[in-house]
Amino acid sequence: MSSTSAIEEKRLDHVQHHFVDSDQQFESAKMGMWVFIVTEVLMFGGLFAAYIAYRAWYPELYLEASTQLNAFWGGVNTLVLIGSSLTVAMAIRSAQLNQIKGLIINLYITIGLALTFMVIKYFEYSEKLYKGIAPGSYYTYDGLEHEKANIFFSIYYMMTGLHGVHVTIGIALMIWLVIKAKKNVFHEGYYTPVEITGLYWHLVDIIWIFLFPLLYLID
Amino acid sequence: MSGHHISSAKFLWGIAIALFFLTFVTVAVTWIEIPDPWNVVVAIGIAIVKALLVLLFFMNLYWDSKFNSLLFVFSIIFFLLLIGITLLDTLFRIDPIPSF
Numbered sequence: 001m002s003s004t005s006a007i008e009e010k011r012l013d014h015v016q017h018h019f020v021d022s023d024q025q026f027e028s029a030k031m032g033m034w035v036f037i038v039t040e041v042l043m044f045g046g047l048f049a050a051y052i053a054y055r056a057w058y059p060e061l062y063l064e065a066s067t068q069l070n071a072f073w074g075g076v077n078t079l080v081l082i083g084s085s086l087t088v089a090m091a092i093r094s095a096q097l098n099q100i101k102g103l104i105i106n107l108y109i110t111i112g113l114a115l116t117f118m119v120i121k122y123f124e125y126s127e128k129l130y131k132g133i134a135p136g137s138y139y140t141y142d143g144l145e146h147e148k149a150n151i152f153f154s155i156y157y158m159m160t161g162l163h164g165v166h167v168t169i170g171i172a173l174m175i176w177l178v179i180k181a182k183k184n185v186f187h188e189g190y191y192t193p194v195e196i197t198g199l200y201w202h203l204v205d206i207i208w209i210f211l212f213p214l215l216y217l218i219d
Numbered sequence: 220m221s222g223h224h225i226s227s228a229k230f231l232w233g234i235a236i237a238l239f240f241l242t243f244v245t246v247a248v249t250w251i252e253i254p255d256p257w258n259v260v261v262a263i264g265i266a267i268v269k270a271l272l273v274l275l276f277f278m279n280l281y282w283d284s285k286f287n288s289l290l291f292v293f294s295i296i297f298f299l300l301l302i303g304i305t306l307l308d309t310l311f312r313i314d315p316i317p318s319f
Contacts, residue, residue, distance in 0.1 A: 042294060045297075089231045206274070209273070212245070
């Protein structure tokens with residue numbers, strides 16, 4: 001009898017004193033994350049607004065400059081990110097079902113896919129920078145006719161760069177989740193950090209879903 | 220209104236396969252020549268469908284408290300306001316293209 005109540009207590013020791021119960025704490029954390037996602041939408045929104053305004057001004061520039069982007073690798077990265085969203089959703093499901101081993105494995109796969117994304121991005125960036133396709137006034141490439149070609153690439157580097165920063169933060173968060181999961185912190189009654197990181201990761205996926213056609217598939 | 224909705228593995232795979240398929244469709248429509256304004260419309264349309272799939276079924280908005288959906292919808296409304304007002308300025312300038 002006393003051992004069950006000890007387990008009961010362990011199950012609930014994540015509940016902070018200012019919450020009524022575990023569910024209220026979970027719902028509050030999730031709502032807080034959605035408020036954060038709103039700010040993220042608006043931060044990327046500013047870059048999308050810049051994209052739209054410049055595309056309205058220079059439609060022919062976008063057509064021409066996007067030929068420098070490799071739609072094949074952009075597409076591969078889209079599939080990689082969608083795959084990682086699936087494994088994050090599976091990680092949350094594992095946590096909900098108390099399958100801590102499954103949770104850790106799914107997190108490892110997600111980290112692997114996120115690293116794959118960044119490696120592909122690294123090769124894309126270094127290939128362009130080698131040619132002199134750099135943002136703004138550092139642009140030295142002369143293979144494009146349009147005199148404002150640097151503008152497209154400033155927008156390209158800002159949007160994919162900020163997205164890449166988010167992917168990097170996501171990798172760090174998931175390593176943190178693996179460490180916590182190995183310490184047996186998570187169980188079916190408490191997996192809030194997994195759920196919250198999942199929301200963040202899916203948002204990163206959604207942003208790429210828009211970046212891919214807007215930057216790579218113009219023609 | 221439980222925030223602890225558990226999706227089946229089959230269901231999650233189904234959503235992912237739909238997303239993979241729509242990615243292929245996005246690339247495929249660039250092989251067909253669609254006249255100018257419509258190629259962007261189709262590309263964004265598919266992206267919106269994909270984003271909705273992720274939002275509703277991966278981010279669980281479909282089962283979640285409606286307040287979270289409301290927060291997200293408001294962010295989209297303010298984003299559209301940002302774009303709308305920006306374009307009202309930039310599209311109708313007398314000297315439309317600045318030096319930068």
